[in-house]
Amino acid sequence: MGHPAGRFRRRFDLRRLAESMKDPWPFALHALRRGHLDVPLDHPTWGMALSSEAFLRRHDLLDATDTGWRVREARAEAVLAAQLGAPWREAPLHARALAGLLALRVLALTAPTAEAERLKRRALALLGTLARAAADHKAGDYLPPAVVFIQIQRETEPALRAEALAPLLAGHAYTATVLLRLLAEAREGGVLPPALFTWLKGVDRPLWYALNSLGRRMPFVEAAGAIAHYRAERAAGFARPAPASTPRWTGCGGRSSRSRPPIRNPTPRPHPTPSRPPASRRPEPCSFSPVVPRSPPCLSCPAPWPVSRRSG
Known part of the structure; x- marks a missing residue:
């Protein structure tokens, strides 16, 4: 049969491998033919998932105040409602x-x-x-x-x-x-x-x-x-025509602008040792999350749902 090096001579990169596998597995081919390996990470369509901060910036959801920042909540509600798509x-x-x-x-x-x-x-x-x-x-x-x-x-x-x-x-x-x-x-x-x-x-x-x-x-x-x-x-247990999300800004010392003080920009404090601080003392990360009802019958009880910052 000979040495494998004498029979297996084709070299594959990601695109060549996808092309050779297009019949049994065509699902990645469009991305490689489009050139996703060269697409910037902040591409408006094909870029990585937005972090909470990038989401706020892209949709212009923050107003500067004398003491920090305040979320434009009416605009934020409209942006979140748009994610539902058409009826x-x-x-x-x-x-x-x-x-x-x-x-x-x-x-x-x-x-x-x-x-x-x-x-x-x-x-x-x-x-x-x-x-x-x-x-x-x-x-x-x-x-x-x-x-x-x-x-x-x-x-x-x-x-x-x-x-x-x-x-x-x-x-x-x-x-x-x-x-x-x-x-x-x-x-x-x-x-x-x-x-x-x-x-x-x-x-x-x-x-x-x-x-x-x-x-x-x-x-x-x-x-x-x-x-x-x-x-x-x-x-x-039934369809809800009205959007069921209310934005809440948390982290960085900030709270909802409806009933709480505006977001402040605290000065970072280095820890005296490189060890990880206890959970109770750990600074809360910035996040932007909707508030939705937990379960019936308490449909008026808000409960925050965290938002991922990972890419996809």
């Missing part, structure tokens, strides 16, 4: 196509074994179709063309309208919260990572981070409003 009845094409794929996975949970396997395979095949369509669509910035969304929506619409899913969809009012619920239910039947639809970040960044936050202990700040509303709807 579900007015959901955009890409969201309905993705919802149909997830509906196939949800229906597989209660289908007979053979039918369940068919539904799961078809859902994965359609996800692959979207990924390949994005990778081949150079003229459209390597995003899936509308015609592919239309085809998938037409095929999966009967599943989305299935009687078994009606109570589930009726419990949520917005595009983001419906997709979150479908993804949560679909994962009951197995792993379904956002890596299978990374093209969504270029089409609908807030929805991408909402779905990417599902299952995390702390949601991304770019999805804080969507996650807050989703949790409130799950706790209440």
Whole structure:
């Protein structure tokens, strides 16, 4: 058979490896063909997830005062509400196509074994179709063309309208919260990572981070409003047309500007020793988080939900 060096001569970098694996695993190909290795980390669409501070700066949510900073709470509420997307009845094409794929996975949970396997395979095949369509669509910035969304929506619409899913969809009012619920239910039947639809970040960044936050202990700040509303709807057991998030600024000595003093900028105090201080003395990090009801019947009791600063 000879020495392996005489038979295995191909050298691979990330792009060549992805190209060679495009048939069984096409999901990363669009990013490499777009040139993500050279995309700056602060790119407005494809950049890393915003930290709380960067989120406040990008959306111009702070006002300078004589004693520090104050959050523009009305503006912050509008920004958080925008993360919910359109009402579900007015959901955009890409969201309905993705919802149909997830509906196939949800229906597989209660289908007979053979039918369940068919539904799961078809859902994965359609996800692959979207990924390949994005990778081949150079003229459209390597995003899936509308015609592919239309085809998938037409095929999966009967599943989305299935009687078994009606109570589930009726419990949520917005595009983001419906997709979150479908993804949560679909994962009951197995792993379904956002890596299978990374093209969504270029089409609908807030929805991408909402779905990417599902299952995390702390949601991304770019999805804080969507996650807050989703949790409130799950706790209440019905759809809530009014956004269910109230912004709260914490950390850096600051508090909500509605009933508490404005944010101050404290002078950092070095610790006398390099050892980590006790938790009770540790300075609270800056964060921007929504406040949502914990659970019924106390729907008026606010409870802060922390926000992740990690990238994604």
